[in-house]
Amino acid sequence: MKHHRTLSIAAAAATLAALSACTSDAGGERVGRCAIADEFAAGTPVDTTPSGEITFQTTALKASFSEYFTELIEEFEAAYPGTTVTWEDDPGDGSFATRLVADAQACSLADVVNMPLATAGGLREQGFLADLDAASPGIGDDFIPSLWDSLVLPGDDHHYMLPWYWGLIGLQTYNTELMQRAGLDPEQPPTTFEELFDAADQVAERSNGEFSAFSASLGLRLPLEWQLQEAEVIADDGSAFVFADDQAVQEWTERMTRLALAGGIPKDSIASDDEPTALFTQGAAVWGSPNASSLRYVQEGNPGVYEHVGVSSLLDRRGTAIAEVQTIGVPSTSTNPATAIAFARFLLAAEQQSRFISDPRIQNFPSTTESLDIPKLTDITGTAPIDEANRLAVDLADEAEIVTIVQWSDAVANAVNAELQLALTGKKPPREALQAAQDAANRVIGADAR
Helix, strand or coil: CCCCCCCCCHHHHHHHHHHHCCCCCCCCCEECCEECCHHHHCCCCCCCCCCEEEEEEEECCHHHHHHHHHHHHHHHHHHCCCEEEEEEEECCCCCHHHHHHHHHHCCCCCCEEEEEHHHHHHHHHCCCECCHHHHCCCCCCCECHHHHHCCCCCCCCCCCCEEEEEEEECCEEEEHHHHHHCCCCCCCCCCCHHHHHHHHHHHHHHCCCCCECCCCCHHHHCCHHHHCCCCCCECCCCCCECHHHCHHHHHHHHHHHHHHHCCCCCHHHHCCCCCCHHHHHCCCECECCCCCCHHHHHHHHCHHHHCCEEEECCCCCCCCCEEEEEEEECECCCCCHHHHHHHHHHHHCHHHHHHHHCCCCCCCECCECHHHHCHHHHCCCCCCHHHHHHHHHHHHHCCCECCCCCCCCHHHHHHHHHHHHHHHCCCCCHHHHHHHHHHHHHHHCCCCCC
């Protein structure tokens, strides 16, 4: 189960913003040219009996979890006679957000949608997601409090997305054989980003181009790696991005640039948003994904590499982890609010989440407090890399800091990454690229450039 940082096309995001401001003479509240459901427009609880048809869209889950979702839908339809749920699964690739924008523009979003938090934040800002606190009071009561509290936009204490599964960012997964070939000690992995870059520089120097330190994967690294270093990414009031003035961010950008120009990062990964797991699975990179869930793909894709996987605790000066969250949203344009909300609650109920997360292929955490007590998370006895990663992740989960920069939308990520790519390819000095990235990000959120 992968976590995807998806990039949107800036023009599409601008079009979405323009459409959301449109009005119509057709009557009723609208977002763009799409009608908002009367039940959601009223801002009161949706208390009608669920019935009729809805669509449910997941992201890159059908290939591995068809049996689970087929049974879940059958159980829901049995519990609510007269309902029908049609399941769709998006591949979750780099154009996912663009497709979702197109669906929003066409008034054809699914009734219940699984999406990364950044994508959900963008849809919420344009008015395409329903206020779930108003529509279904108490809907957040069973969720982990810190996780639930993290899903609000600045200046708004209501929730427009629900937390589903989540993973910790900051674990190290590394190829011990490649570390030794680069003259590094796999028994002494880096513990800070400074140490990581020092080791990566040595990989670039000694690998003779046969393997790399890691994939660039800017869309997956940022802003999380800055947050892990306690960098000030955005002003306290959320009004503007300020990361270009932060020393940790400056050092990170300079070290990434130096590494890329020295050949420690594959050139074709600089402008790509692919998961680092693919390169790692090929045995072509020392470091892989910081998420434990990636190891299942390594195990299945290349058992030879999996035998040499090492795992250690996170690269984090604070000693606490940051979580990345997958969410569930109900579009404000749904034509069947009652059934959509009922299904979202059914999907995320503790009973269903415990069953889902108990699958041995999943290395993520559930979003309900009750589901954290399942044996899989409390009794880990194996010694394989996945087991080691899970043990570390469970230990860190107790202290996980759910830090969400909701302004870091797909459009912001696209703008920032475009500028930093210029630095990593030697086309612009790191500090200049960083300032340009901040200015571009602030233009996206309508803040004055600083």
